[in-house]
Amino acid sequence: MSHQFVGKSPPAVAPRSQSATARARWPWWRTPNRRRNDWQGQRVWLIGASSGIGAALASALLARGASVAVSARSSDALKRLADDAKRSQHASGDAIVLPFDATSAKQWAHAHAELTSVWSGIDMVVFCAGAYAPMRAWEIDAAHTSQIVDVNLRSVYHGLELIVPQLRKSRTGALVMVASVAGLVGLPNATVYGPTKAAMINLAELLHSDLRDDGIDVYLVNPGFVQTPLTAKNEFPMPAIQTPEQAAQAILRGLAAGRFSIHFPKRFTGWLYLLRHLPDRVRLAIVRGLMAARQRPGTKAEISP
Numbered sequence: 001m002s003h004q005f006v007g008k009s010p011p012a013v014a015p016r017s018q019s020a021t022a023r024a025r026w027p028w029w030r031t032p033n034r035r036r037n038d039w040q041g042q043r044v045w046l047i048g049a050s051s052g053i054g055a056a057l058a059s060a061l062l063a064r065g066a067s068v069a070v071s072a073r074s075s076d077a078l079k080r081l082a083d084d085a086k087r088s089q090h091a092s093g094d095a096i097v098l099p100f101d102a103t104s105a106k107q108w109a110h111a112h113a114e115l116t117s118v119w120s121g122i123d124m125v126v127f128c129a130g131a132y133a134p135m136r137a138w139e140i141d142a143a144h145t146s147q148i149v150d151v152n153l154r155s156v157y158h159g160l161e162l163i164v165p166q167l168r169k170s171r172t173g174a175l176v177m178v179a180s181v182a183g184l185v186g187l188p189n190a191t192v193y194g195p196t197k198a199a200m201i202n203l204a205e206l207l208h209s210d211l212r213d214d215g216i217d218v219y220l221v222n223p224g225f226v227q228t229p230l231t232a233k234n235e236f237p238m239p240a241i242q243t244p245e246q247a248a249q250a251i252l253r254g255l256a257a258g259r260f261s262i263h264f265p266k267r268f269t270g271w272l273y274l275l276r277h278l279p280d281r282v283r284l285a286i287v288r289g290l291m292a293a294r295q296r297p298g299t300k301a302e303i304s305p
């Protein structure tokens with residue numbers, strides 16, 4: 001099994017006692033993460049793989065020879081993905097079907113134990129599970145809110161609690177945090193979804209700095225609109241919308257380039273990064289303008305991120 005990366009990747013990380021040396025060996029002009037473009041034999045655990053971006057990314061990784069453990073609640077969809085990969089002439093990697101509910105710490109522990117009994121280690125974990133429901137400020141409903149927070153955020157901490165110690169011990173590996181450009185700016189209808197993704201962006205940044213000297217890469221993925229069951233709830237035209245396959249390719253390109261922030265398509269996400277950096281009164285006025293085009297309190301919301 002090869003765990004080598006090609007390109008101008010930083011060198012192997014020094015033992016813990018030499019972490020100062022490791023830091024010195026990682027100068028600011030290098031890419032923030034290793035360039036990952038050799039997937040042969042890489043062991044990737046992908047949570048949120050039953051549909052949309054996660055399913056497309058799992059298929060793309062399998063096609064490049066990675067071993068992919070696919071997780072989500074829908075075991076039938078995961079089995080279909082694994083069977084399709086087995087039948088495909090293009091997929092050279094192995095799929096392991098590992099269904100579980102990521103909002104349950106107990107199920108995380110069980111799935112992790114099951115996976116580590118098959119694999120001697122994990123090279124990458126992709127946190128891609130997500131839930132979204134359009135909601136305006138006057139529509140907040142606590143039960144619904146906690147369900148979205150549980151999937152988009154709490155589940156990630158359950159996973160990190162298990163995975164980070166293991167990766168730190170092996171002094172290698174990667175975490176891929178799938179957030180959203182909805183986490184960059186407060187957008188209409190993302191009343192719960194947006195804050196969970198903002199938290200994910202923040203979390204990815206601090207994980208990167210905390211784990212850098214342990215040899216662990218942390219990649220942040222901020223997609224624009226992608227045509228999936230999640231965005232099927234949106235009843236408005238979504239600018240620059242991409243297919244899940246295009247999204248998967250963009251993620252692989254970002255990983256191959258060793259980027260920290262992987263966002264796409266840039267013709268859309270670039271505007272949101274720009275908006276994020278505008279002065280408050282300009283940014284808030286632009287967002288208010290977007291809101292004003294939407295329905296008023298007492299009517300049903302029709303727009304989402």
Ligand SMILES: NC(=O)c1ccc[n+]([C@@H]2O[C@H](COP(=O)([O-])OP(=O)(O)OC[C@H]3O[C@@H](n4cnc5c(N)ncnc54)[C@H](OP(=O)(O)O)[C@@H]3O)[C@@H](O)[C@H]2O)c1
Pocket residue numbers: 047048049050051052053054071072073074075100101102103127128129130131151178179180181222223224225226227228229230231
């Ligand atoms: N589509 C977009 O435009 C867009 C834009 C920006 C960011 N994103 C992010 O991209 C990620 C993937 O979204 P998507 O658009 O591909 O949506 P999707 O097709 O609905 O995929 C969501 C995935 O999360 C899984 N999931 C949901 N709840 C879960 C739970 N409790 N335990 C385990 N898995 C769970 C779903 O599987 P089960 O239902 O089978 O459990 C599914 O595999 C999400 O984090 C989303 O926020 C999407």
